[in-house]
Amino acid sequence: MRIHEESLERIDNNQWNVHSAYSESDALELLDRHDYKVGLAHIDFTNPKQVQQTENIIISSHAEWVALLGQQDQLKQEQCKKAILNGFYDYHTLPTQLGILLNTLGHAYGMSTLKKNFADENLCLLNEDEMVGTSPAMRSLFSNIRKLARVDAPVLINGESGTGKELSALAIHERSGRRNAPFVAVNCGALPDKLIQTELFGHEKGAFTGAYQRKIGKIEAASGGTLFLDEIGDLPLEQQTSLLRFLQEKTIERVGSSSSLHVDVRVIAATHVNLEQAIQEGRFREDLYYRLNVVNLVVPPLRERVEDIEVLAKYFFNKFYSEAGNGVIGFSQQALRAMNDYTWPGNVREMINKVRRAMLMCESRLISATDLGLERRSTGKRRILTIDAARSNAEVEAIINSLRQSRNNISQAARTLDVSRVTLYRLMEKHSISI
Ligand SMILES: Nc1ncnc2c1ncn2[C@@H]1O[C@H](COP(=O)(O)OP(=O)(O)OP(=O)(O)O)[C@@H](O)[C@H]1O
Ligand SMILES: [Mg+2]
Known part of the structure; x- marks a missing residue:
């Protein structure tokens, strides 16, 4: 939206790639074609139409948004406050110093990446409807x-x-x-x-x-x-x-x-x-x-797919979250380690029971190994994988990372992995990885 061309150029010169749009339709079109990490909105926040249009744009993007306010007193207006609080990561009042703005944009970028990674992780969880696993x-x-x-x-x-x-x-x-x-x-x-x-x-x-x-x-x-x-x-x-x-x-x-x-x-x-x-x-x-x-x-059995343990535990945590209602927010690192080390004779069924019980019994924000009833039974040793299994896991991880990084561009992912496209397709087939 409106911002001095020259300021945009200076942001562009600072390792940012800036695309500008001067209308709602232009912005929506750009969002269709690019997956932006950060958005910068310079609009008149006293103009309800512009605020509404900006909201439409924000809803259509996965970016974190930073607002540029024209005048200090805009913030006193109810409508402006609401718009900023609902849709924006941060705001700057103009005139602002480029260095400080760049700093904010950098933080917004970091936050956006963090959210994207989290969303991707959760996406992996819901494989095959209710059957969860990434191993x-x-x-x-x-x-x-x-x-x-x-x-x-x-x-x-x-x-x-x-x-x-x-x-x-x-x-x-x-x-x-x-x-x-x-x-x-x-x-x-x-x-x-x-x-x-x-x-x-x-x-x-x-x-x-x-x-x-x-x-x-x-x-x-x-x-x-x-x-x-x-x-x-x-x-x-x-x-x-x-x-x-x-x-x-x-x-x-x-x-x-x-x-x-x-x-x-x-x-x-x-x-x-x-x-x-x-x-x-x-x-x-x-x-x-x-x-x-x-x-x-x-x-x-679960002990032969150790990679799934944490994924399943988090899936069941989310599933029973509303039932717990005691402020518990997740697993402690020590609890995750104990789950990885445990041999799970009752497999997934046992995990469901342990996680559900731990969520109800937990008295702090994070579930401990004791809440899971795993403190003494864990061996303390990390499971040793066969060379084949370790190699296979490493291949899957490298392929998924390179596809993610290249936004599913096979040629680019193959170049990063230093293999031919045919080899990459073969490996994807071998590990049942689809885009
Ligand atoms: N991959 C998975 N993702 C999510 N839930 C799972 C998964 N595997 C098993 N479960 C859940 O674990 C529980 C046990 O699964 P299921 O009854 O299919 O196992 P089973 O092998 O038939 O067990 P049993 O030998 O006791 O009859 C069920 O509640 C099921 O929904
Ligand atoms: Mg059964």
């Missing part, structure tokens, strides 16, 4: 989930307790063509042997004593959608046989019925036990295993 292992899991969503094959998910097996199954379903039909989960280990059959296949009225009503089983309830068979390793042998028949024939018979019913469901199963060993020990049918394990997905 190479999770990127690869996300990429596999996307691929598996496109096909209809059965999937067997392996992973330790609390790693996110069910969440992965749900993520596949929600990205698949079946997303508008039900996702039905059955915990095969939670029901007594006798009930599992009717739970899965349903029963007719009068099928046995106490069957007063027809009951639709979980398989039928999932019709058109996805059936998630959790803890499949716990399914009794007898039901394994019935399930195998269903997978082969795509039909079910409700208990007490003599006719069979075609049901179209995709089956995703999960287990935390080693099914191959269960087969060796005669506890699991090998033919069923091959039917279920057409594609295998492994959800890695």
Whole structure:
């Protein structure tokens, strides 16, 4: 907006790259084309129209704004005070000394960068809707989930307790063509042997004593959608046989019925036990295993993706923030270290519980290791990564930084990394990094 050309030139000569606009539309057009860090507004703050136009411009930018006030007494006006407080990082009253103005602009630049970094970090958190993770292992899991969503094959998910097996199954379903039909989960280990059959296949009225009503089983309830068979390793042998028949024939018979019913469901199963060993020990049918394990997905434990620990902890902190309401604002460095050093036997589920509890129990502004219940159990040693994992992490970090710096300009990022564009594309594919 209005400022002496000559002052602008002097700012321009001081390591700033200045673009000027003399109308709202010019300014909005420039903002469309450039991502400015700092804005300087020289308007008449007593003119409501100009104030409104400037607000529109500020809202459309990610910059920190500095106001140049024409006269000292403008600040006494209510409207001017409000406009400055709402939209500006700082203000100068003209005439001002260039050195001081440059100093303010420098601080505004720093603040703008800080905010941008913070926003970028939070952006990484919300990967794949509710599935959070930035480690190479999770990127690869996300990429596999996307691929598996496109096909209809059965999937067997392996992973330790609390790693996110069910969440992965749900993520596949929600990205698949079946997303508008039900996702039905059955915990095969939670029901007594006798009930599992009717739970899965349903029963007719009068099928046995106490069957007063027809009951639709979980398989039928999932019709058109996805059936998630959790803890499949716990399914009794007898039901394994019935399930195998269903997978082969795509039909079910409700208990007490003599006719069979075609049901179209995709089956995703999960287990935390080693099914191959269960087969060796005669506890699991090998033919069923091959039917279920057409594609295998492994959800890695938290200790193998240390990079995700802090990201997840902060994500859950934000999630439970409104519930805490006791002035807690984040994690202390010592708490973050303790979380990194801990081996998380209960994985993400355990982290949710620990963070939630710590937020409620915390008596200061920052959560400590003690609030998390980690003070004694931590080993004090930093986890040692394999050379391959360390190399892979370093590659991901360098690629993300160079893309960020070059604002996703592949050629420029490749030059910074001293590799060809083809190599950069290959590496991005390898680590599932997309722009
Ligand atoms: N990557 C993730 N991002 C956000 N939340 C997650 C992530 N992984 C797991 N969770 C959360 O952690 C909890 C445990 O996940 P989930 O139930 O999918 O794990 P599981 O492997 O099926 O566990 P279990 O073996 O106990 O059945 C859930 O509340 C889930 O929403
Ligand atoms: Mg589960």
